[in-house]
Amino acid sequence: MDQPLGGGATAVARAHSNIALVKYWGKRDAALNTPAVGSISVTLAALYTDTRVTFRPDLSGDEFWLDGSRSDATRVSRVLDLVRRRAATDRYAVVSSTNNFPTGAGLASSASGFAALAVAAAGASGLTLADRELSILARHGSGSAARSIFGGFAEMHAGVAADGSDAYAEQLLEPADWPLSVAVAITERGEKSINSTIGMGESATTSPFYQAWQDSAADDLAEMRAAIAARDFARLGELSEYNCLKLHALMLSTRPALIYWNAATVAAMHVVRGLRADGVPAYFTIDAGPQVKVLCLPADSAAVRGALALVPGVHEVRMSALGPGAHRLE
DSSP, rough: OOOOGGEEEEEHHHHHHHHEEEOOSSSTTTTTTSSSOEEEEEEEEEEEEEEEEEEEOOOOOOOETTTTTTOOOHHHHHHHHHHHHHHHHEEEEEEEEEESSTTTTSSSSSHHHHHHHHHHHHTTTTTTOHHHHHHHHHHTTTTHHHHHHHSHHHOOOOOOTSSSTTTOOEEEEEEEGSSEEEEEEEOOOOSSSSSSHHHHHHHHHHHHTTTHHHHHHHHHHHHHHHHHTTTHHHHHHHHHHHHHHHHHHHHHHSSSOOOOOHHHHHHHHHHHHHHTTTTEEEEEEESSSSEEEEEEOOHHHHHHHHHHHHHTTOOOOEEEBBBBOOOEEE
């Protein structure tokens, strides 16, 4: 629990990964890390990050440990600097994060990681922040982290304000409001070859489809909101696939092309379409990485998992319900 900051303070938080149904790609303001387009996501119960933050008087800089190894603290310090400024302290921190799923492999570990960091850092510094404030804080580390502050369904607003104050996420539905299942087919355990932030910048400057991607975002968001409000699974799934493939068309038209898929990724996509042809409603979505996430109804989760497990190159299939928002563990 919180201790007086003068004597060093520690807090531990857990945040869950999320997958975007309507995706975010591109930045409106790189310095503020505001997105070029809005997004809508679901938070996953089965994939999470635990982060411990300890502010100490004996440090000359922030330390960041990820899955037991010392890592670059630049992005972590960006978030901690905002916390220090608000808490009126100059103490540096030791940050230790552990993921229960592959890191940097297209499974949104940065989303869960920076959401957990925001909650733990606020707690360790003695700040009491509303969810919207935590969402903005997490966004400075990772754009998708703003959504992992919330459970169930969440929408991230791109915003228009020059200071980024209206670029935040908010919850659309609690997990129990519309229980769905997500199968995560892991086709590669290592880190992806091209960092998302770098890839976004390259798409914005080289793809002839980038403007069309931005121009069509509002329609996709409106349709997805309507599908969620109506609990229309077929509409939600069809739009998720469409938006996913539109994003990857943008990536493929980037110079040099951003090709995140591998052979198992493509094979899994065909298996999902085969399931639908056989009467099992299931829909895929793929972020900037080779992993395939499949949305399905809980009653069909065993059939979906079994079909994906047979795909050559799929190392593991994790099933997940929709998960909770970021929260303190201690």
